[in-house]
Amino acid sequence: xxxxxxxxxxxxxxxxxxxxxxxxNDALKFAxxxxxxxxxxxxxxxxxxxxxxxxMFLIENMPFxxxxxxxxxxxxxxxxxxxxIENECSDDEAIQIAQKRFGLLSNNTFRKVYxxxxxxxxxxxxxxxxxxxxxxxxxxxxHISFSDFCETILPYRIGNEPLEDWREVYFKRYQPLLDSLGxxxxxxxxxxIIFDHIKEQTWVFNYKYQFPHLGALNLLDNRFGTxxxxxxxxxxxxxxxxxxxxxxxxxxxxxxMHKGHSWxxxxxxxxxxxxxxLYDLRPxxxxxxxxxxxxxxxxxxxxxxxxxxxxxxxRNKPIPPILSNAFMRDVSDLYFKEELNIAIxxxxxKENILYLSVFDNKNWIPVAWTEIKNKRGIFRHLESExxxxxxxxxxxxxxxxxxxxxxxxxxxxxxxxxxxxxxxKMILTRKHSTPKWWxxxxxxxxxxxxxxxxxxxxxDSVTLHTIxxxxxxxxxxxxxxxxxxxxxxxxxxxxxxxxxxxxxRFYTDxxxxxxxxxVIGTEGSFQNDPNRTKKAxxxxxPLTFYDANEPNGAWAGLSLDKxxxxxxxxxxxxxxxxxxxxGDTYELMFWSESGKWESAGKQIADKEQVTYDNVPxxxxxxxxxxxxxxxxxxxxxxxxxxxxx
Numbered sequence: 001x002x003x004x005x006x007x008x009x010x011x012x013x014x015x016x017x018x019x020x021x022x023x024x025n026d027a028l029k030f031a032x033x034x035x036x037x038x039x040x041x042x043x044x045x046x047x048x049x050x051x052x053x054x055x056m057f058l059i060e061n062m063p064f065x066x067x068x069x070x071x072x073x074x075x076x077x078x079x080x081x082x083x084x085i086e087n088e089c090s091d092d093e094a095i096q097i098a099q100k101r102f103g104l105l106s107n108n109t110f111r112k113v114y115x116x117x118x119x120x121x122x123x124x125x126x127x128x129x130x131x132x133x134x135x136x137x138x139x140x141x142x143h144i145s146f147s148d149f150c151e152t153i154l155p156y157r158i159g160n161e162p163l164e165d166w167r168e169v170y171f172k173r174y175q176p177l178l179d180s181l182g183x184x185x186x187x188x189x190x191x192x193i194i195f196d197h198i199k200e201q202t203w204v205f206n207y208k209y210q211f212p213h214l215g216a217l218n219l220l221d222n223r224f225g226t227x228x229x230x231x232x233x234x235x236x237x238x239x240x241x242x243x244x245x246x247x248x249x250x251x252x253x254x255x256x257m258h259k260g261h262s263w264x265x266x267x268x269x270x271x272x273x274x275x276x277x278l279y280d281l282r283p284x285x286x287x288x289x290x291x292x293x294x295x296x297x298x299x300x301x302x303x304x305x306x307x308x309x310x311x312x313x314x315r316n317k318p319i320p321p322i323l324s325n326a327f328m329r330d331v332s333d334l335y336f337k338e339e340l341n342i343a344i345x346x347x348x349x350k351e352n353i354l355y356l357s358v359f360d361n362k363n364w365i366p367v368a369w370t371e372i373k374n375k376r377g378i379f380r381h382l383e384s385e386x387x388x389x390x391x392x393x394x395x396x397x398x399x400x401x402x403x404x405x406x407x408x409x410x411x412x413x414x415x416x417x418x419x420x421x422x423x424x425k426m427i428l429t430r431k432h433s434t435p436k437w438w439x440x441x442x443x444x445x446x447x448x449x450x451x452x453x454x455x456x457x458x459x460d461s462v463t464l465h466t467i468x469x470x471x472x473x474x475x476x477x478x479x480x481x482x483x484x485x486x487x488x489x490x491x492x493x494x495x496x497x498x499x500x501x502x503x504x505r506f507y508t509d510x511x512x513x514x515x516x517x518x519v520i521g522t523e524g525s526f527q528n529d530p531n532r533t534k535k536a537x538x539x540x541x542p543l544t545f546y547d548a549n550e551p552n553g554a555w556a557g558l559s560l561d562k563x564x565x566x567x568x569x570x571x572x573x574x575x576x577x578x579x580x581x582x583g584d585t586y587e588l589m590f591w592s593e594s595g596k597w598e599s600a601g602k603q604i605a606d607k608e609q610v611t612y613d614n615v616p617x618x619x620x621x622x623x624x625x626x627x628x629x630x631x632x633x634x635x636x637x638x639x640x641x642x643x644x645x
Contacts (some may be wrong), residue, residue, distance in 0.1 A: 022607040023060045030063040031116040038062075040121035045128075050146070050307055054128055055552045057150045061304050066213045068110040072323035073104040076212050081222035083533075084204040088528040091224070110212070115163060127156045132563070139185030143269040144244045151442070152244045152267075155303040158232050159213035166216035170240035173220065187243045188274055190285040191266045194237055196604065199279055203230070204527075206628070227262050234264040243267075247301040248275065248331065250367070252607045254386045255433065255645065256297035257361035261293065265300075265445050266569040273334055290439045294516050296358050296369045296383050298335050299328040300599040312367055314353065314443055320366040320393050323355075330368065340407050342590050344390040346372045348401065351392045357400075359645075360630045364389055366398050384409045387416070387620065387645035404620050406645065416636065418532045418593055418619035424637065428588070428611045431623040432578035432633040433644030434473065445471040447494030448501070449586045452486030452566060456520070457558065462486070465569055467494070473579050474608070475503070475572040476540075485565045490521065490557025491537065498526070500552035500574040501537050502545035506558065514570070515557035524549045547572035577629060580608050584627035588612050591620040602626070620645070 038059050052301040076098050084094035099105070130152045145152070157163065159471075162631050177197055183190050203223040214222070214229055216236045223233075231247045236243045237554050249262035263277045276283040286292075305312060309326045320591065346354055354377030357364035370377045384407050391400040404416045429457045445467045455463040464480050489506050493499035499522065505514035522532035526547040534556035536544035548554030579584070588600040588610075600615045610623075620634050621642075634640045 005196065013315070024056055027059050027061075027116065028061050028181055029145075031112075031571075034041050034117050034119070037119060038116070038124075041124045041128075044121070044125055051128055051132060052584070054132070054150060054154055055124065057117075057304065058124065058128075058154065058156070062116045063114065064305060065115040065116075065157060066112050066160060068156075068160050069113050069162075070109045070111065072102055072105055072109050073212065075217050076211065078222065079587075080206075081204055081224035084224060085202065090527050090529045093205050093528075094224070095209055105211075113163075115157070118165065119188055123163075126165070127167065128154070131239075131242075134171070134240070138242035140187045140190075140269055141242055142246075143271070143314040144242075144267070148244050148267070148554065151303050152246050153239050153242055158247075158301075161213035161232070162217075164215055164217050166220075166236060167240050169220065170216065170236050170426050174237050174241060186271065187266055188268050189243075190236070190241065190243060191234075191245070191276065194234075194241075195276065195282050197277065198233070203279055215365035223590050224527060229412075233266050234276075234278055238264075238266065244445075247454050249299055249301065250295050250297065250329075251299070252296070252360060252367050252389075253293065254295045254358035254367075254383070255634070256435070259360075273544065283350045285317055288439065290551075291398045291436050293436060294383065294386055295335065296386055296388075297330060297356070298332045299325075300331040302329060308503040310353075318393065318396065318397065319351070319353075319369075319423045320355065323369060324364060330382070336381045336383050338384075338409075338411075339380065339410055340382045340384055341378060342382065342405070342407060342413055343376045343378045344402055345376050347375075348392060350488060353388055353393070353402075355398060355600045357389050357398055359387060359389075359392060359634050361630060364391070364392075364398050366393065375462055382407050385645075390627070403593075404591060416591065416619050418590060418616040419457040420616045422617045423614045424617045425510045425608055426588070426615050426621075426637050427640065428586075428612070428623055428642060429580055429609045430473070430578050430642065431586070431625055431629070432576065432631045433581075433635075437578055438471075438473075439572060441500060442471045444497040445469065445494065446497070448497055449492045449494070450569050450571075451490055451492055452482070452484070453488045454486060454563060456488055456491075458488065458490065458555075464566055467571075471500075471573040471592065475579075477568060477570045479568055480566045483565065485563035488557060489515070489517075489521070489560070489566065491571070491573045492555040493548065494553070496551045497554075498551050499534075499537075499548040499556060501542070501556065501571060502542050502574050503570070503572040504537050504556070505570040506566050509562045509567060509572070515558065515560060515564055519556070520559050521546075521556035522548055522550075542572055542575060543577045547574075576631065578631055580605050580610055581625075581627070582607060583626055586628045587624040587626060588615065589622040589624060590616055592616075597622065 028038055031038050041055045045055050066548055080094050082372045083097050083104050135153055177193050178190055204224050214225055219233045245266035247262050248265050250262055251260045252570055263275055265275050266283055267273055274283055283537055285444045289440050300457045305326045306329050310323045311326045352372050354372050355366040356379050357366045357370040370379055387406055388402050389400050390402040391398050406414045447469040449463050451461040451463050464482055465478050491501050491504050508515055515643050519535050519538055525532040526549050531544055532547040534546050537546050537556040546556050582605050585604050589597040589604040592598040600612050603610055635644045
């Protein structure tokens with residue numbers, strides 16, 4: 001070990017030197033009356049230079065960290081998972097139950113408690129000693145530099161979670177998994193074992209509500225939260241086991257309306273990074289074809305303040321709030337090896353920062369920045385096939401300074417500037433791209449059957465129609481030739497179909513009104529979601545659908561007053577309701593040369609498409625539905641097709 005430390009010393013001197021006495025003194029001053037506790041730590045390690053550097057690293061960054069304390073918040077965190085499991089309900093239902101028990105959660109009840117004001121010397125010393133012990137004992141530790149150790153193993157916290165003594169608890173929980181399988185010195189295999197173990201435990205995903213970081217001890221058994229919480233759980237485990245890894249994230253999805261997303265990475269013994277996502281992507285695996293998301297600009301979360309981050313470089317200049325995180329560093333170059341760079345001319349003399357933005361469903365969201373030099377700003381390592389736009393941050397909002405552009409895989413840049421001379425006719429069928437999740441569900445229609453019967457157990461059933469195509473977002477109408485009359489009608493799911501039908505309507509004779517009856521079928525739904533039971537199939541709402549608790553054998557049907565002959569069946573599989581809906585009001589927008597959206601006109605759809613004539617070509621378009629919905633996506637129009645960005 002002495003030789004090991006000796007070899008590391010040159011690396012330490014270059015890569016992990018303290019930033020000078022000023023930051024340390026500022027941190028000690030910020031601690032106020034608790035300064036004595038921090039000084040005890042420094043005194044404790046005065047004869048151990050490496051641990052002293054580690055202590056200084058933590059203390060220098062400590063003023064930026066705090067926890068939120070709230071009795072009501074604790075009630076939510078400690079009970080949401082239990083509520084969801086015991087009631088077999090969705091995250092939304094669990095939160096509604098919690099609201100009735102504990103009241104609406106208000107951040108006005110949160111009290112911010114800074115680490116520097118309350119942390120004890122004993123806590124810090126224990127954290128440092130345990131971190132060094134695991135770093136030195138693990139076989140992969142010799143491949144982890146001191147600087148990486150400081151960022152990925154040493155830190156005692158992640159965000160604004162409670163200050164807790166968690167390392168030993170996590171070590172005792174997860175180290176036996178590695179011992180029992182005789183894991184070698186490969187940290188990737190270690191993470192795979194942990195991944196496989198955790199995947200067997202139920203996670204209740206929280207889609208709608210953003211809580212402060214839940215904390216290590218809460219996450220140990222209460223698996224309720226967002227992708228951020230999943231990432232936190234992985235980080236606690238990796239730190240406890242001395243594995244170098246952390247969290248990468250995006251600030252805004254570049255091809256959908258949703259805000260950021262986060263995932264984990266682990267470093268192998270050669271210093272290469274492998275990404276993974278608990279429950280979704282096993283370490284060392286790749287995403288299923290067609291499901292990997294676009295990322296655009298990727299950041300990595302660090303424990304230390306990044307001196308080259310935007311808030312540190314421009315401390316006295318207004319900056320977009322989304323880029324105000326001083327702990328993140330752009331690591332897009334680690335993901336996009338091809339060096340797709342673009343230089344943007346800049347005309348504003350008073351501006352010294354140029355921002356790069358992607359589109360959500362309404363606005364351009366800044367996700368990267370660069371300093372303007374020689375009247376231009378250069379953005380490097382961009383992901384291809386994404387629509388970007390450059391601009392400035394003025395009067396607390398982003399102002400475009402370029403026309404939108406798309407960086408192609410070959411490195412060429414396609415600028416989207418409206419052509420008012422070459423106008424075009426546009427036939428539009430959707431307002432949003434097909435979502436990534438569709439990949440997993442489109443086969444669920446196969447071999448689904450529509451049946452009629454005169455016994456409620458359908459033992460005398462007659463199959464009226466069998467679905468032989470993969471699902472689309474469209475609705476379908478089929479004519480039925482069967483002359484027999486039936487009292488009971490149903491849709492029976494195919495193999496692994498989960499009965500994911502959104503709308504079914506049975507018609508008789510020449511009537512334009514579907515038959516009515518009492519809804520019958522398989523009881524329950526996946527995770528007992530009340531909005532996804534058999535009733536959803538007949539509620540005239542294409543956004544609700546039946547999601548059966550079991551993949552096979554589920555069905556949804558009607559019990560009629562009297563037997564009737566079916567002459568036509570209308571059906572629509574689960575979908576996003578982004579196709580053109582008859583009767584809705586639409587407005588086509590195009591990005592104009594003035595740097596804003598302009599209208600090409602409104603119209604009410606009289607069929608499942610809308611047509612616009614005499615529209616400027618070669619630009620970006622956006623189709624608004626003024627009647628319903630939030631999801632809208634920018635697109636170009638090429639060879640008669642909508643191309644989504």
